Amino acid sequence: MRETIEVGYQTFVTDGDDEFGAVRDVSPDGLVVYVENAGEFRVPLDAVKAVHSQKVIFECGKLDRRLRRAIGHAHDAEMPGL
Numbered sequence: 001m002r003e004t005i006e007v008g009y010q011t012f013v014t015d016g017d018d019e020f021g022a023v024r025d026v027s028p029d030g031l032v033v034y035v036e037n038a039g040e041f042r043v044p045l046d047a048v049k050a051v052h053s054q055k056v057i058f059e060c061g062k063l064d065r066r067l068r069r070a071i072g073h074a075h076d077a078e079m080p081g082l
Contacts, residue, residue, distance in 0.1 A: 005048070007023055007025065009051070009054050010056070011023060011057075011058065012056070012058070013058050018074075019055075020036060021033050021035040021071075021074065023056060024040060029045070030042050030043055030044045035074055038070035039070075041064065041066070043063065043067065
């Protein structure tokens with residue numbers, strides 16, 4: 001059984017890569033994930049690849065196209081070098 005997912009866990013598509021957001025809500029049918037610079041998205045539990053160390057890693061191919069696009073732009077507003 002997977003580690004329990006909790007509100008506040010950071011979200012990733014690759015372990016060790018930059019996080020793109022955080023879990024905002026957990027329900028039996030899925031998660032609500034806040035993506036930086038894009039807002040909230042509902043994600044089905046079957047898209048979860050792994051959970052450990054307060055991180056949720058998703059299987060990118062199971063994510064909605066809009067969510068994948070948002071993930072690709074999650075850090076656009078950051079200032080280089082800060």
